Amino acid sequence: MSGPVSRPPRRPRTRTLVVVGVCIAVLAGLAVGVNTLRWKGSVTLLANWSGANEQNLRDSVIEPFEDKYRIHVVYQGSSAESQVLAADVESGTPPDVVVMPGPGELADYASQGRLTSLDGLVGTKDFGPTWMPAVRGAKSTGDHTYWVPVAADLKSMVWHRGDLPKARLAAVAAEPASWCLGMGNGATSGWPGTDWLEDILLQQAGPDAYQRFANGDFSWKGDDIERAWQTWGKLVGAGTPRAAKALMTDYDKASQDVGQSTSGCGLEHQASFVRHFPSWTKAEGAYVASSEVIPGAEQQNTWEISGDLAAMLTNTPQARKLIRYMASAEVQQRWNTTKSGFSANRKVLRTAYAGDSTAETIARTLSDPTATQCWDASDAMPSQMRDAFSDSAQRYLATGELDAELHDLGQVKAGLKGQWPQFAVCGSG
Structure with missing residues (x-):
């Protein structure tokens, strides 16, 4: 009986070679792709x-x-x-x-x-x-x-209902009940109050006084500073239950009743970001420069x-x-x-x-x-002063008592000699 017939080795078919070649190319491409996708730090x-x-x-x-x-x-x-x-x-x-x-x-x-x-x-x-x-x-x-x-963001803005004529805004602003007011913002609550006070100082006393305020060259009991606090207190009714309620109202909820006939407010001192708040959209909100409604404002085209x-x-x-x-x-x-x-x-x-x-x-x-x-002047101050300023604004809003707040702020400032950043806070647009 004869043994098995010896056959020559089979040559791979052309199709097989093509498939193998494609696989190698794909793998090589994947390797290049992976290398390309690798993070560069x-x-x-x-x-x-x-x-x-x-x-x-x-x-x-x-x-x-x-x-x-x-x-x-x-x-x-x-x-x-x-x-x-x-x-x-x-x-x-x-x-x-x-x-x-x-x-x-x-x-x-x-x-x-x-x-x-x-x-x-x-x-x-x-x-x-x-x-x-x-x-x-x-x-x-x-x-x-x-x-x-x-x-x-642009500040120094007073937003108003679309149906309020600009000619009446100063008179409306003189009524504390007209203002939408909220101080709450978690750990940074109170900044809407410091925004108010800084802006009033800027519009009443001008950029030079404001620059000194931001750089620490001022007294908390200076005439310009006290005047700004008193102006704010009169505008929003500091020391009244309505003002105190603002301490429990988040800033982004302050205008939620704008335009309501019974209890709604009609004005809000706030930056440009509020223009798309649902309440102001519904009320067809518009704005004027804060200098148009702040008593004693002497500046034109001056913005925080x-x-x-x-x-x-x-x-x-x-x-x-x-x-x-x-x-x-x-x-x-x-x-x-x-x-x-x-x-x-x-x-x-x-x-x-x-x-x-x-x-x-x-x-x-x-x-x-x-x-x-x-x-924003408080954003340029040492953090201890900024935080004390914010706390005092909230207490003043609740109590209407100013002397003790200014005294305490002066004490904080006295401990910060040499710690105030020195750079140009005011300039051109």
């Missing part, structure tokens, strides 16, 4: 946004940045941002980038040498000098730019402003990319118009708000080179 970002505001930040800024640069953004949002930042800096683990709602604490960190200068990283030509001032850094380092605004400022604590390539990205007109327009806010970038202000007459007017004011703009 990370950057930590601390801010105070949470909830819907945080989601808007992720949708409009963080996710597009990650897609573009393959840099992972580790975001931390905290309502106690100041305390978190102080603890992180003290422990030697600061965030790479921080966004703060005002310049005071950032100026303090700059003077300690904690911030990295943005000179040469972000151009200042698209932002007014008030938004990106030169600030004194640590000893012997000179003056530099340390922050860039990523969002802006506020904004969110991005600064860099660690000088890494990833942090530099994020700062530059957040400062760009394209990103600021996408971000701020999505959340119905404003950018301080002149390119955005000139183009982004067409078709919304109220927004266009606000944008023109924010970019007006003839306007005087002054930072």
Whole structure:
């Protein structure tokens, strides 16, 4: 019996070779794709946004940045941002980038040498000098730019029902019951009161007095300061049960009964962000400059402003990319118009708000080179003074007693010698 027939080895069919070749190519492509998708480092970002505001930040800024640069953004949002930042800096683990709602604490960190200068990283030509001032850094380092605004709000505004003629607003404002008033905002309750007091000081005494107030060169019992407190107290009825009720009313609920015939208020001193509050939308809300209703106001085209400022604590390539990205007109327009806010970038202000007459007017004011703009003064103060100011505003609203509050504020100020940031709070638009 013969053995098995020996056959030559089978050659692979052409189709088999093609399939194998395709598989190899696919695997190679996957390898390239995985390498392309690999993260190119990370950057930590601390801010105070949470909830819907945080989601808007992720949708409009963080996710597009990650897609573009393959840099992972580790975001931390905290309502106690100041305390978190102080603890992180003290422990030697600061965030790479921080966004703060005002310049005071950032100026303090700059003077300690904690911030990295943005000179040469972000151009200042698209932002007014008030938004990106030169600030004194640590000893012997000179003056530099340390922050860039990523969002802006216009203050010094009084909102009114659409059916209230402007000619009647001053008379309506003289009645405390006309004002929608709410002081509540969690750990930062009271800021609507300090906004009021600062604005009255600005409109009555002018930018020079306001600058001294923000930089610590004043007395809490000075004539201009006392006059501002007394004016506010008379306008809103400090010491009355209605005023005291404002301490238990959140600022974003203050206008919820605007326009109601029995108990509704008709005016609110508040920044530009309230224009899309449902209550004001329903009431067809409009605004005038606060100088039109504040007794004794002598200023024209003079506005308090506020904004969110991005600064860099660690000088890494990833942090530099994020700062530059957040400062760009394209990103600021996408971000701020999505959340119905404003950018301080002149390119955005000139183009982004067409078709919304109220927004266009606000944008023109924010970019007006003839306007005087002054930072929220309490946001420029040392944090201890800011917090004491806020507490006193709430107590005065409840009691109507001023002397004790001014005395206590003076005591706090006396303990802060040499701790007041020195930079230009007021400037042109």
